[in-house]
Amino acid sequence: MLKELNPLLHSQLRLAIMSILMNCEEASFVYIKEQTQATAGNLSVQLDKLVAAGYITVEKKFQGKKPLTLCSITDSGRQAFEEYVTALRDYLEVK
Amino acid sequence: MEEKRLNSQESLELIARMINKTKRQLHIGQGNLLLWWGYTSAIVGLLVGVSLLLTGGNKACNWLWFLIWIVGGIGMMVMKRKDKDRIEKEPFTYVDRITSNLWGTIGWMFALGTLMSIGFLCFGKDTWVVMLVFAFLLAGFGCSMQGFIIQEKSMVVGGAFALVAGTFVLCCVLAGVKLAIWWVIPLFILCFIVTMIIPGHVLNAKAKKQC
Numbered sequence: 039m040l041k042e043l044n045p046l047l048h049s050q051l052r053l054a055i056m057s058i059l060m061n062c063e064e065a066s067f068v069y070i071k072e073q074t075q076a077t078a079g080n081l082s083v084q085l086d087k088l089v090a091a092g093y094i095t096v097e098k099k100f101q102g103k104k105p106l107t108l109c110s111i112t113d114s115g116r117q118a119f120e121e122y123v124t125a126l127r128d129y130l131e132v133k
Numbered sequence: 134m135e136e137k138r139l140n141s142q143e144s145l146e147l148i149a150r151m152i153n154k155t156k157r158q159l160h161i162g163q164g165n166l167l168l169w170w171g172y173t174s175a176i177v178g179l180l181v182g183v184s185l186l187l188t189g190g191n192k193a194c195n196w197l198w199f200l201i202w203i204v205g206g207i208g209m210m211v212m213k214r215k216d217k218d219r220i221e222k223e224p225f226t227y228v229d230r231i232t233s234n235l236w237g238t239i240g241w242m243f244a245l246g247t248l249m250s251i252g253f254l255c256f257g258k259d260t261w262v263v264m265l266v267f268a269f270l271l272a273g274f275g276c277s278m279q280g281f282i283i284q285e286k287s288m289v290v291g292g293a294f295a296l297v298a299g300t301f302v303l304c305c306v307l308a309g310v311k312l313a314i315w316w317v318i319p320l321f322i323l324c325f326i327v328t329m330i331i332p333g334h335v336l337n338a339k340a341k342k343q344c
Contacts, residue, residue, distance in 0.1 A: 043141075050139055050147065057151035062224035068303055073154050099254070100193060108220075123148065129141040 041125045044118055046091050051076050056072045056119050059094060067107035077097040085109065093118055140219040147339025155224055165325060165335030169208045169277075170201075172196055174268070175322045177201045190314070195261045204248075224226030239275040262306055265317070269299025269324055277329040287335045298324050 047053050053111075055076045058065055058090030071081050088094045097108045139147065178199045181320025184194035246267045250260040280288025298320055305312060 043144075048139065048144065053139070053144060053147055054151050058155050058224070061152050061154075061155040062226045063230055065224035066221045068221045073151065074220075101220065104221075106221060122144045122180070126141050128142055 041127050041128065043129075046087065046093070047118060047122045048068075049084075051087060053122075055081075055084060055109075056087060056093065056115065058113065060116065061121055064097075064108045064110040067109065070109060078089065083091045088115070091115075091118075116123060138288055144333045155226075164333035166209065166212055166288040167333035167336065168199065169212065170205050171325045171333055173202050173205045173208065174325040175330065176273075177204070178266075178318055178321045178325065181325075182322075185314050185318075192259065192261070198261075198264065228282055230280055235278055235282075236275060236278055239271050243271050243324045246271075262312060265305050265312075265321065266306065268321070269295050269302060272324070272328050273299055281331070285332060285336065288328070293331055295324040295328045 047056060051074060054076075055070055056068055067078075067081070068086075070076075070085075071078060076079065076084075085094065085096060089096055092112060094109050094111050097110075099106050099108070103121055177197060180200070181197045184197060185191065186196055218236075243302025247264055250264045250267075253260040253263075255314055273292045275292070276288045277296065280286065280290075280292055302317065302320070303311065
């Protein structure tokens with residue numbers, strides 16, 4: 039029987055965020071916004087959902103006088119992403 | 134990008150697209166730090182060599198080696214300050230972390246080696262050659278390792294050259310072969326040309342082509 043796809047990751051923007059963070063140690067809010075072409079508001083909401091699930095961490099600090107928000111993936115986020123990709127592969131093989 | 138639900142195929146395509154976007158890209162000026170340390174070391178090496186020749190081998194000229202630390206360190210701080218904006222515009226990758234830790238460790242090892250040598254100098258022991266061997270070996274090791282990490286052949290080859298040269302100088306010291314200015318200083322300069330200056334220019338040229 040096919041495993042159900044993780045609903046938290048099965049959305050375009052959240053999956054894009056996770057894919058970016060899987061490939062680097064940390065990325066800034068500005069960088070993720072540029073790559074995903076999402077609005078700042080929507081991106082913030084989706085980041086909060088991923089933080090609440092424990093998939094990512096968000097660190098807010100200052101670089102000089104400018105605020106800097108850095109996001110990074112957690113171990114459970116990495117595991118969830120890997121499981122999601124495995125489940126996707128299973129789906130595609132069946133189809 | 135919206136809050137849209139995807140089918141399996143679209144999900145995989147999105148993952149591939151995002152991973153491709155975040156692939157480590159070279160940026161303009163990637164080789165500048167290497168160039169800075171390479172040119173500084175080569176020029177200071179030349180300065181020490183000329184001073185030694187002009188003063189008939191006065192050992193006090195060796196204190197000029199510390200110009201590498203001073204000039205190199207100041208330049209590095211200035212470059213890092215200028216580079217701060219990159220944190221916001223580019224992701225910090227695992228390769229960045231490994232590279233930064235590698236050079237951090239090498240920097241500390243060299244600093245400790247230098248301090249130990251200074252300690253011996255204070256007790257009248259001539260340890261300048263130890264610092265020279267350290268410079269060959271550590272710079273060579275660092276460049277080779279970074280070359281392997283970022284898959285840059287010129288750094289691997291240059292670093293390997295410095296490692297061989299450092300080992301040769303070490304063997305000469307242990308075997309009691311006199312280290313003459315006419316070949317040690319040019320070898321030192323050559324090492325920094327092949328380990329840092331050439332790879333620095335190669336990296337900058339590749340970055341220019343890519344961007």
